[in-house]
Amino acid sequence: MFFNDAQLCAQRWQSCASCHDADGRMDALNWDLLNDGVGNPKNTKSLLWTHQTAPVMALGVRASAEVAVRAGIHHILFTQQPEDVPAAIDAYLKSLAYLLCL
Numbered sequence: 001m002f003f004n005d006a007q008l009c010a011q012r013w014q015s016c017a018s019c020h021d022a023d024g025r026m027d028a029l030n031w032d033l034l035n036d037g038v039g040n041p042k043n044t045k046s047l048l049w050t051h052q053t054a055p056v057m058a059l060g061v062r063a064s065a066e067v068a069v070r071a072g073i074h075h076i077l078f079t080q081q082p083e084d085v086p087a088a089i090d091a092y093l094k095s096l097a098y099l100l101c102l
């Protein structure tokens with residue numbers, strides 16, 4: 001629910017799913033995020049197994065997915081949330097499974 005909830009955003013129009021799609025994948029767009037400075041746009045990454053592939057982000061600027069989830073709330077949604085919110089997002093992302101398309 002939190003992953004898809006634009007109420008977490010300061011202006012209430014964007015959620016994690018705005019770019020990572022409803023199932024934690026990617027929108028195939030380049031975004032210039034404040035995570036690692038401006039002027040260096042990067043393609044949205046799938047979040048499948050991100051908690052198993054530390055460090056995360058294209059340049060490894062976040063030590064783990066847990067750190068990136070909390071940084072995303074701060075630098076992309078521009079709010080602070082109680083710890084149960086990023087903890088629930090972590091649990092959701094860890095539950096994602098790959099889809100086998102034959």
Ligand code: HEC
Binds near residue numbers: 031050
């Ligand atoms: C405006 C689009 C956008 C929104 C909204 C967004 N992300 Fe991202 N996310 C990206 C992009 C682009 C990257 C890749 C950036 C990079 O590689 O430096 C990324 C990367 C990540 C990564 C690292 C993946 C990896 O394995 O390297 C995590 C974790 C992540 N996002 C979580 C979140 C969470 C949680 C939210 C909501 C709080 C969120 N994102 C909202 C665009 C977005």
